[in-house]
Amino acid sequence: MATDQSYKKSIETAINNPKLSKALHLFGDAYLIARENAYSGLNFDAMRQELAAIKDDVRIRRKELLAEFIKNAEAAGSIVFVAKDVKEANDYVIKLAEKKGAKLIAKSKSMVSEEAHFNKAMEKAGIRASETDLGEWIVQLAGQRPSHMVMPAIHMFKEEVAELFGKEVGKTLNPEIKTLVDVARERLRQEYFNADIGLTGANFLIANTGGIGLVTNEGNARLCATLPDTHVVFAAIHKLLPTVEDAIKLTRLLPRNATGQLLTSYVTWIKGTVPCDGKTKEQHIVLIDGGREALYESKACQDALRCIQCGACANVCPVYQTVGGHVFGSIYISAIGIILTAFYEGLDKAKELTRACIGCRSCTAVCPSNIDLEEIILHLRTQVTSEYGMGVIKNVAFKAVMKNRGLFHSMVKAASKLQRPVTHPSRTGDEKRVIRHLPMHFMDRDFTQWRDLPSVAETSFRDQFPNIRQSVSDPKYTVGFFVGCGADFVYPEVGTSLIKVLNALNVDVVFPQKQNCCGIPALYSGDTETGVYLAKQNVEAFTEAKVDYIISICPTCTMAIKRDFVERLADHPGWSAKALALSDKTMDASAFLENVLGASEKLGNLSGNGSVTYHDSCHLKRGNNVFKEPRALLGASGYEISEMKNSDRCCGFGGTYSFLSHPQISKQITHDKVEAIQNVNVKTVAMDCPGCMIMLKGAMGKANPNIRCAHTVELMAEALDKK
């Protein structure tokens, strides 16, 4: 079990190995393009909803389907064994091998066999299990574990492979990929012929036929299933599907999502005991629970068992791309790995992993089984916090300070004065002060070496609001402004800009003074209690205000009101109806401006000028599905948009993530974003999130102070001013 110290170390080691991270970035970029092409002409959302529905039906009817599968498999000659855990599964194979006097097992890929530490268990029993999947073989020779579910050796380079293979065949090998693949081809061919048992996994188990399916590219699974006279299928129970047609639907998603292929080289459907060397093959199907029943029973996490192990949630994850699968995972890696680790290996083992997720929702957006991975991870983080605590700083910050609105706000005011000695005018001079260096004893130097920290505004938005004069004679709507901490205390000018834009479109703005922090920082740190408390404060403030809509310029706050308040207050009588009513009329500013007010048409062609590039914030795009709107608004305001590479990749902020829990990972992710922005060659980057502004203004301030980071509504307000 990794201690906190060794965990921190493993992150540092990974970050100090830029070669790996670079490879994972290149892969991530290529993957996105291949995947998009693979889905062209298809409706990904409809397909994944269909798969999710099939998998949910399997969850509900699992007992019945399992019985049906066993009955049909047995009728076709298979021997089926249901193992409650991986040990039982290993023991079954050991017994079988002993009975047959088997010494060699040729094995194709099976993730559940990784879970079972199968190879080690066999070795102890005097049986050699030889991996035949190229990547698995590399990892086996290196004495490591896979760092990716689809590409087990993605963390290794051809030189290392040449060395490993060279040792194996007893000669020096050129690190040329084609040569290395040929070495494996030749070497492993002997294993299939010599093996006493061939072991494969299964990508699906079909209840109404009793058959199994293998989705592969190399062709090793077909050889493992064909040459030895005994075939063992090692499969987890959640691989069940009702029918052949359901399996076909799965195969339409799996390769597309895993590697961007329309179909893998081979899809192999095996049912029962087929002929083998003049006799009949012996086939054993070992069905493993290994903690899945418990996961099925967990209402909050059960969707994770819809997983078809495509590995996509790793491919797109900025944390995975930064530190790799050996740090960000265990047997299973990245988003799904966090969840499965918690269930199959214990919450304790998943403690650090739940915190290492930055919450960008890229995994959720790409999952072919429609699993809201980020939400499940959040749930687990809450459990981790209630079991292991969240650390002193957060405890004081959330529980003692944030809950008390008066104290929180007066502390912020005090902070604005206290920070004086360390703030400097920003480099360009035309903007506000920033914190460039923190006194050394206060925090790690690294903290401000690569970014400026924002300073607290002299007058918060809530204190400015009473003095803002609105001139809307006959307002079409009255909206309540949910300001959020970022705009309230750091960038109040975003709030004033919004009012200007809304007024210009004949909308009146009210500001309920009793509103408080949305509670997401506490909630994302696993402090539900503070989260619920804050939700109630806000629901009360906005219910009293009686407005047509609630508008926020922070997508995280928007998501909080739309989704989290409703969920957190669902079991609180008297509150849930109110939370639901608010949720229905809450919108992000860009969405409201464009979709309700039709702003881009009404404003016509304003004369904002210059080129801007647009950064999609995680929670706006993947939390609120808003990304066309800000572009339309900026276009109508007279700006020309030059798209950056991966505009919807996380900026690295993640709230307390970048300050307290994982500043090193955050720094790397931000670095990628800064590079993408600089490559566009524009003077302004627009965005719709104060969190992203904190991160990007800070990092840009150091990297290239001439590039301005601004909120979309600020740029709109400026264009209006020029009218």
Add this chain to the structure above:
Amino acid sequence: MPNNTHLSRFMEMARRVGAEVTQLENLQDAAKYVVTNSSGTTLVPRTALSEKHDLRTVLADAGVDVYDGDFRKAGHFPGAGVTFCNFAMADTGTVVLESTAEDVRLSTTLPEKHFVLVDPEIILEDNLAAAVPMTKIHTGNEPKFVAYVTGPSRTADIERVLTIGCHGPRELHILVIEGLSSDLYEI
């Protein structure tokens, strides 16, 4: 007029994944093609269609080294395998082979090159359209082994570089010939 509305799509998609696709007049031309494009021991399984078309003889007459013994003893890397298929799927460029007979499996997994004969009539529009024949093939208690083959064997396990010919055939040649079969359940 054969129903070959899906032929051009099938050919395009199969080529995209690295298969060689050639339209030929008859099996004699196919035999010449095999001679030109491969060498060494050639596995040609005895199946309903190969018997019906006397494929082994046609190939041997053209000079193909058609293997006569137990396929398991044909060496670890036979030169070629020549088979028919049950049907094909246009949207992914896939051929489908009911491979319950072991010789069909050995002929398509071990050799360096796999030649597969496809009649345009048995090309289905897409994977979803295969649900009907696939369900029918799997009905009943008979053991079954069905292989979808899409292009040659491949891997990207070393530095994510696509490399052809990992554990299965390095080349897949699809020979399209009219009048071979219109029965999805026959190979």
